[in-house]
Amino acid sequence: MSKVAQKKPVPAKMTPPRSGNSPAKRALRRIEPYIWIAPSVILMAVFILIPILSVFQMSLSDVSKAGKIKGFNGLGNFIKVVKGSAFGLVLQNTLVWTIAVVVLSTVLGFVLALILNNKFRGRKVARAIVVFPWATTLVIQASVWNFIINTDYGTLNTLLMKLGIIKQAVNWTPTPEAYFAWEIACGIFVTIPFVTFCVLSGLQSIDTTYYEAATVDGANYWQKLFKITLPLVKSSLTVSTVLNIIYVFNSFPIIWTMTKGDPANHTDTLVTYLYKLAFYNGRQGEAAAVSVIGFLILLVCASVYMIYTLRKGDDN
Amino acid sequence: MKKTLALLLALVMTLALVACGGNDDKPADNSNTQTDANTPAPSTPDPAPEAPAGEKIDISVIASQYGQNTNKWWADFQEAFNKEHENINLTVEVVSWNDIYTVVNTRISGNTAPDILNIDVFADYQADGLLLPAKDYVSEETYAKMYPAFLEQSNIDGTIWAIPDLASARAMYYNKDILDAAGVEVPTTWDELKAACEKLKAYDSSIYPWGIDMTTDEGQAAFAYYIWNNGGDFTDADGNWTLNSDANVEAIEYAIDLVNSGLTNSDPANETRYTLQDLFGAGKLAMMIGPNSIPTYIAEGGSTINYAFAPIPTNGGNPSVSAGVMDRFMCFDNGHSPEKLEAIKTFFDYFYEDARYSDWVLMEGFLPATSAGGEIVAKADESMAPWVDIVGSCKFYPTAKAEWADVKQGVINVEQQALLGGSVRELLDALQSDIAG
Known part of the structure; x- marks a missing residue:
């Protein structure tokens, strides 16, 4: 009895909203979705849009050393930055850094993903180990690399001397270029896990019947790799590459921890250079200009890459 | 019903967010102090009304982290100071040297500069007209304690803008x-x-x-x-x-x-x-x-x-x-009331009290910037005595x-x-x- 009594009012309650279609309610329904997303839109505006706009504003302003905006400066900051003696070198370093780290880590990460996709004993452990470099703070990673390659107390020298391969401590960083190469190596090391996991997720979604069919048709390993695997993980690779271009281009901790861009901007990238401009030289307007230049370069690179690969994907 | 309720909640959340943004701007408005003093609007439910009579005076300090002992030293200082001065509410924020310029510049561009800053440089802040002359916020007795050569390091156009806190x-x-x-x-x-x-x-x-x-x-x-x-x-x-x-x-x-x-x-x-x-x-x-x-x-x-x-x-x-390196205290011109300036003077008198000051200097093994501090430090630690002589005669960066x-x-x-x-x-x-x- 009581169950029936309780159940009855429910459908009765449900009916009024259905039938009631007054203009106020319709209007409410129309704006309802916007109200739902309002909090996140506001959060994004506060934490993403406003900072971006204020960087653009700063780059076009005359900013005092203490960070006060003194007035409009047109393209003055950009002209000063581009004419600066170090800018060309820094831009070149940035491109070398980004291309070297992204390309090499993508290739190595892809190979590693192929290996980890095979069935073997201890695969889970191996996968967990791959995550380690990713899960460690970049500052710690860079400090450890610095510790490894140090001439006076580095573990690499100690190891090689203990093994009897070298007799005297070797200076692994005799030139700025050598230092930069070590930084790139560190960058690759910490970027590989991300690529590996992106590709691995792609690999796992490939239906094994494709490979079986190919085997039946007599395809060899390389044919299967290039005709089946690569096309099918391309979307994962695109995602990882675009994200990596952005992350690596903007990466600050490795270079800052290892060399601070020394000597004389020879290992600076745009990001470390703008940090020095802003907080060591107190030229925040120019730093903002460098930041905007970096933003535009990234925007162009990432869009070109995405349009190119996605369109190709559509054609296929 | 549920939907309307949820909508209402969402609206409230949004409004709360907007309100948060609004509140942030308040301390930035320097004119507040004056208008509020004239018309002490009693009925506003504002959670942070401007100090009427009997209210505590807030002093905010950003201090640089000299070493591992700095945080604890300032925490003890803050506790002791607030206990002895019931009308003042002192808050000290210790920031590492790596971040302090970033923190301070961000605060300045956001119009929330601290009242007192302990850092090495001062000229950029002075150039923007952000600082008060030292004599405005340091009592005469405390001012007289400093080595004149040290004070001269903060001289721009004949005015001393900052006072030395320590040297090496x-x-x-x-x-x-x-x-x-x-x-x-x-x-x-x-x-x-x-x-x-x-x-x-x-x-x-x-x-x-x-x-x-x-x-x-x-x-x-x-x-x-x-x-x-x-x-x-x-x-x-x-x-x-x-x-x-x-x-x-x-x-x-x-x-x-x-x-x-x-x-x-x-x-x-x-x-x-x-x-x-x-x-x-x-x-x-x-x-x-x-x-x-x-x-x-x-x-x-x-x-x-x-x-x-x-x-x-x-x-x-x-x-x-x-080569001498000297760090400083400076006071930002945040539109302080006369009472607040007195409170800031009290802060500096307390800090530079000879025993407390030499304790501050010895804490991280630095050298004192006051003659009385120098004597105490030289007596307390013999190995420091030759340094106290050296620091009196060294050159500083411009x-x-x-x-x-x-x-x-x-x-x-x-x-x-x-x-x-x-x-x-x-x-x-x-x-x-x-x-x-």
Whole structure:
């Protein structure tokens, strides 16, 4: 009895909203979705849009050393930055850094993903180990690399001397270029896990019947790799590459921890250079200009890459 | 029903967010203090009304983190101060040297500058008209305690804008055992220094004879050591930049020659003073120029080397000059009421009280900036006594000049370019024309 009594009012309650279609309610329904997303839109505006706009504003302003905006400066900051003696070198370093780290880590990460996709004993452990470099703070990673390659107390020298391969401590960083190469190596090391996991997720979604069919048709390993695997993980690779271009281009901790861009901007990238401009030289307007230049370069690179690969994907 | 309720909740959340944004701006408005004093609107439910009579006066301080003891020292200070001064609510925020410039500049651009700041530089803030003259916020008794030469370092156009909180000075440290074993006398001139380095290198090639730090960290210190001890300087007596003077060029060429002759640590552009201190403590570096805090640093590192310090070697019969580094307190012009300025004076009186002040200085092994503090420190720690004499007579960086930040980065860049093979003369000429126009 009581169950029936309780159940009855429910459908009765449900009916009024259905039938009631007054203009106020319709209007409410129309704006309802916007109200739902309002909090996140506001959060994004506060934490993403406003900072971006204020960087653009700063780059076009005359900013005092203490960070006060003194007035409009047109393209003055950009002209000063581009004419600066170090800018060309820094831009070149940035491109070398980004291309070297992204390309090499993508290739190595892809190979590693192929290996980890095979069935073997201890695969889970191996996968967990791959995550380690990713899960460690970049500052710690860079400090450890610095510790490894140090001439006076580095573990690499100690190891090689203990093994009897070298007799005297070797200076692994005799030139700025050598230092930069070590930084790139560190960058690759910490970027590989991300690529590996992106590709691995792609690999796992490939239906094994494709490979079986190919085997039946007599395809060899390389044919299967290039005709089946690569096309099918391309979307994962695109995602990882675009994200990596952005992350690596903007990466600050490795270079800052290892060399601070020394000597004389020879290992600076745009990001470390703008940090020095802003907080060591107190030229925040120019730093903002460098930041905007970096933003535009990234925007162009990432869009070109995405349009190119996605369109190709559509054609296929 | 549920939907309407959820919608309402969402609206409330949105409004709350907007309200948060609004509140942030409030302290920025300096005129608030005045209008509120005239019309003390009692019925507003504002959670933070402007201090009516009997309310606590808030003082915010940003202090730099000198070492591992700084945080605790300030926390104890804040507690003791607030306990003794019931009408004042002091909050001290200790920020590491790595972040402090970023934090302060962000706060300034957001119009939420602290009331009191403890940092090394001040000229940029003064140039923007953000600071109050020292006499406005320091009582006469406390002001009279400071070494006049130190106060002069914060003089712009005849007004003192900041007061010194502590100082450190530099001298040459040497490993006695290594020098004795190699049969080397402690060098006093540049010629003797180079000869000593060569002898040390011949004695044991695995030991670096001389330490040089030309990194972004503190390369300007190396620049100062060599030019000052060659009779050169950053500026002339009138305060004009003289970066490319003959004495300066000769000095930096000498330093670069030491590196190129293989008499120094292998990578001066990347090895900071801390790396050198570690090498020195490990007995792998025979001599280096360093601050008075080295004994503390080396002792904490567990090193047992036998070392001593001597004046920095000089050239051409010039007297040995020690480089001084001085940090400061400054007060931001946040539209303080007379009561608040009195409270800030109380803060400084409390801080510079002789016993408390010498405790502050000794906490991280620094040198005092007040004469009374100097006496107490010299008495409390005998090893500090010669340093208290040195600090009274050392030279300082020209931090009161607005171009200093560019000069500092500029001379570091010159050193690093010279290490890569650039001509010191050309590099300094270029820097001089860049800075002096």
